[in-house]
Amino acid sequence: NAGVxxxxxxxxxxxxxxxxxxxxxxxxxxxxxxxxxxxxxxxxLIHYSVxxxxxxxxxxxxxxxxxxxxxxxxxxxxxxxxxSQTSVYFCASRGARATSYxxxxxxxxxxxxx
Amino acid sequence: xxxVTQLGSHVSVSExxxxxxxxxxxxxVPPYLFxxxxxxxxxxxxxLKYTSxxxxxxxxxxxxxxxxxxxxxxxxTKPSAHMSDAAEYFCAVSGAxxxxxxxxxxxxxxxxxx
Numbered sequence: 001n002a003g004v005x006x007x008x009x010x011x012x013x014x015x016x017x018x019x020x021x022x023x024x025x026x027x028x029x030x031x032x033x034x035x036x037x038x039x040x041x042x043x044x045l046i047h048y049s050v051x052x053x054x055x056x057x058x059x060x061x062x063x064x065x066x067x068x069x070x071x072x073x074x075x076x077x078x079x080x081x082x083x084s085q086t087s088v089y090f091c092a093s094r095g096a097r098a099t100s101y102x103x104x105x106x107x108x109x110x111x112x113x114x
Numbered sequence: 115x116x117x118v119t120q121l122g123s124h125v126s127v128s129e130x131x132x133x134x135x136x137x138x139x140x141x142x143v144p145p146y147l148f149x150x151x152x153x154x155x156x157x158x159x160x161x162l163k164y165t166s167x168x169x170x171x172x173x174x175x176x177x178x179x180x181x182x183x184x185x186x187x188x189x190x191t192k193p194s195a196h197m198s199d200a201a202e203y204f205c206a207v208s209g210a211x212x213x214x215x216x217x218x219x220x221x222x223x224x225x226x227x228x
Contacts (some may be wrong), residue, residue: 004157021207033216040123042204043158043221060216102148103216105157 002026004106009097011048012112013081018062021032021076031094032074033058033103034066036087043090081113116141120219128227133177133192135222136207140186145209148216149179152202161203164188166218175199181207200226 007022023032030051035043035058045058049068063085065077074093078085088110092103121136139145146165150158162173169181175198179190188205205219 043163043218045215048215061160090189092158102160103158105150105159107157 004091004093005111006089006102008105008109009107010110011080012114014114015082016062017081018079019111020078021089021111023074023076023093024072025074025091025093025104026072027095027104029069029093029095030050030071030103033069033092033094034064034074034076035090035092036085037059037090038087046076047090055105057073063086080102081111083113085111086113087111116145116207116217118205118217118219120203120208120222122222123220124203124223124225125226126225127195130194130195133190133195133199135190135203135224136203137179137187137188137190137219138166139188139205139207141207141209145180145207146209147181148165148206149173149177150204150206151175152165154201154206157213158173158204161190167182193225195224198227200224 015052024102031050033048044060047051049055055066067075081092088108090108091106117140119138132140148163149161152158162171164181172178178190202221206216206219208216
């Protein structure tokens with residue numbers, strides 16, 4: 001049981017390039033989330049999904065797109081990277097529909113945009 | 115609306131001393147509250163959670179937190195700090211009116227002085 005995994009672990013992009021971050025979970029969780037973490041700002045929600053084929057915007061969705069084609073995978077895309085998107089990105093998942101259930105986090109992807 | 119405030123972005127304690135990390139929340143409905151720990155270059159790991167059962171919650175690694183509704187607080191404590199407790203700590207809140215989202219505080223960095 002690997003939990004939540006993220007690919008890649010590190011990436012350097014030039015401004016304007018595109019990339020996709022992959023999140024995979026093997027816990028059969030319904031809900032999945034993408035956050036970005038910046039110094040002094042905690043975790044900010046980018047997008048989330050409440051089930052296969054559904055996505056919703058979080059607090060800071062601009063410049064990102066997501067897809068949830070399979071229940072176990074949640075992809076985060078950057079179509080045209082900007083230096084402001086330099087950050088550490090975390091994926092999380094949560095089971096059941098009760099808001100009392102905790103989120104499980106992946107190890108993170110450190111992205112640098114030059 | 116839900117929000118979380120963590121007082122003190124940096125806390126330093128001596129090894130063996132009491133650890134107290136503060137978290138206050140605002141919520142119009144009974145909240146579920148969580149403390150997560152993040153070690154350097156890792157994802158977030160759940161320390162403990164409050165889900166309306168006992169107000170004093172015990173977690174991993176000797177940490178505990180007390181839910182105080184009258185003070186809208188959920189402070190994290192540990193009687194005796196250990197060097198291995200040095201990490202970033204995040205408080206988070208969810209609830210019946212947050213939809214499927216968690217709201218995180220901006221984090222407190224704990225330094226343990228030998």
